[in-house]
Structure formats: structure tokens, C-alpha cells
Amino acid sequence: MKILEAIAQLDGAPLGPCYLLAGPSDYWAEKWLERFMARAYELYQEQVEMLHLGRSGSLPWNELVSAWQTPNLWGQAQLFHVQNLSAGPPPGGQATAFFQASRRHLILREVKPGIASRVFDQAIRVEVEPPPTHQWRRWISHLASLRKINLTPEGAELLARLIPQDGHHLEHELEKMQLIQISRWTGRAIEEWVLPQLGEESVWTMTDALLAKDVAALYGGLVSALEQGKAPVMVLVLLGRQLISLKRAKRCRSLADFQAREKTPAFVARKVFHEAKRWTEPELDLALGFVVKLDDWFKDSRGEPEVWLTHLALLLAG
Numbered sequence: 641m642k643i644l645e646a647i648a649q650l651d652g653a654p655l656g657p658c659y660l661l662a663g664p665s666d667y668w669a670e671k672w673l674e675r676f677m678a679r680a681y682e683l684y685q686e687q688v689e690m691l692h693l694g695r696s697g698s699l700p701w702n703e704l705v706s707a708w709q710t711p712n713l714w715g716q717a718q719l720f721h722v723q724n725l726s727a728g729p730p731p732g733g734q735a736t737a738f739f740q741a742s743r744r745h746l747i748l749r750e751v752k753p754g755i756a757s758r759v760f761d762q763a764i765r766v767e768v769e770p771p772p773t774h775q776w777r778r779w780i781s782h783l784a785s786l787r788k789i790n791l792t793p794e795g796a797e798l799l800a801r802l803i804p805q806d807g808h809h810l811e812h813e814l815e816k817m818q819l820i821q822i823s824r825w826t827g828r829a830i831e832e833w834v835l836p837q838l839g840e841e842s843v844w845t846m847t848d849a850l851l852a853k854d855v856a857a858l859y860g861g862l863v864s865a866l867e868q869g870k871a872p873v874m875v876l877v878l879l880g881r882q883l884i885s886l887k888r889a890k891r892c893r894s895l896a897d898f899q900a901r902e903k904t905p906a907f908v909a910r911k912v913f914h915e916a917k918r919w920t921e922p923e924l925d926l927a928l929g930f931v932v933k934l935d936d937w938f939k940d941s942r943g944e945p946e947v948w949l950t951h952l953a954l955l956l957a958g
Contacts (some may be wrong), residue, residue: 641766642767642771643672643767643768644673644771655679657739657741658746659746659748659766661673662768664751665770667945668770681882683745686716691719693722694722694723699722699725701726704722707720708744718745719745720747729759735760738760745943777796792826792827797827816874820877844876846858847879849861850883851915866946879931883931886924889916898913924938
């Protein structure tokens, strides 16, 4: 079953005992799981407990069975999210018990065909692959509508081209669009405000320099971005979001925890989490406070935005 069909099928339907999410896209696996949990809550009228098994490494069969057989003391509905299954049942063993429980569901995640596919061949299979381009455009419009973003068809078409099949990147850009609060997002507005696009070196230079507290590179990237016509408010939003990510990283105990919270690509999470060590909480609080003030000043047309951004660059990297 293709991913968007599988998400739609959860609405108003009974839930199966066992599903196999097969394919490389973590984003679409997350979207399906979110809808599954919401549907389970609708059906059971209570919070559903999610247990993660095998998230940190290989999961032997006996550990899966042990977790499944552990009594549920609170009696609530349960979802077992299984990754990295490393072995199947012993000779004579079967997986039938996982298909017979009430109010308990097994969700298997497998990037490539492996043991889970062979052992649980009766599971409902969901292909977590990016959808075709026309469905991707509809998904962009759907998410924009949920966020109350007035996105024109032309705007959706442009976003689909700028962000081809990258759901995490798309949602970050939609969050920025919410913050900027333009009344109507046309293609032209997106070209002016939504960043970064591939090849925009000044933007990457600026955000990487902010992470590293490199004042010269940050100032150079900022000047370059403004010379290219990037809106000062958009640049401010970009820097503010990076500071918020750094603050969240400081409060996470591990890289895995941070990546799970941020839902960003692994290489992005690693960079932010590593560079967060350069920052202290007071520094981040001071910088974020200044960003909030600048946002108010820009809206009230107080002073020259380019001058204030230069002061911000010196404050952030100093």
C-alpha cells in the first residue's frame, strides 16, 4: 500500500494488529505513525502507550517476545514500534501471537527487506517511499492549509520544485512562512522569503558561522545575503530559528534525543548539537532577547534594518 493511501485509510477504519513500514523515508514513516496514534486515541478514548524497541541497535527475537509478554499493569492500549529486528523465531516458533492480541499493535520498521519482512509476511505492508510529484504538491497544499498559510497553486508548485520530496525541510520552511505572516504566498513571495535554496552560499555561510561563533564569516555572509536582496526580516527569522535550535540542543542529553525532537536530517542535527557546546545558556538568552527586540523594531520601521543586523552579528559571535 502506498503511503498517502495508507494514511488516508486510517481515517474511520479499524486498526490492524500488525503493520510493516517498509522503505527509506523516515519522514513518511513518522507521518503514518502520527496518524495511527491519533486514530488509536479516537478508537480507545485514552492515551496510547508507545514502546520503542531496537531503536539503539539490533533487537533479538527473545527481547521482542519478552517485551510483548510483559503484563500491561495500567491496562491501556499499546503500540510496539520495532526497529532493527536481528533474528526470527527459533525452529518451531511462530509470529501468530502478535496477530491475536486486543488493543495492542505491532509496527515494524524496515528500510531494506530483511527478517521482519520474512517473519511477518502477513503484516499490512505500507511503502514509506516519497509519493509522485503531483501527490507531493497536494501534500504541500494540505500542510499549508493546516497551518493556515494562504498558499497559491503557483506557490505550491514552486515549493515542490525547491524542496523535492524532503518532508522535514518542507515543514521547516512552512514554519518560517508562519512566522513571517504574509497574507498570500505567491511564487514571487516564496522566491523572496523562503530560504535556503541550493547554491545560496551566503545563507549557508551565515548559519554555519553563527553555529561556530565565527564573527568574520557571519558578518560576511550577512552582508552578502543583504546584497543579494534577501529581506532583513527573513534573515532575522533564519538567525532566530538557529538560535532556538541551539537552545534546544543545550537541553538535550544526547544527539539521538535532539534529532528525535527536532526531526531534522542527521547531518544537520549533528552539526547543531556539536556546535551548541560553544554556547552558554546566558549567551543564547541574550541573543534571543535581542532578536525579539529587532523583530519589533523592524515592524515599527525603527532604524535601518541592515545596521541593526550588523549589530546583531557582532553580538551573536562576540
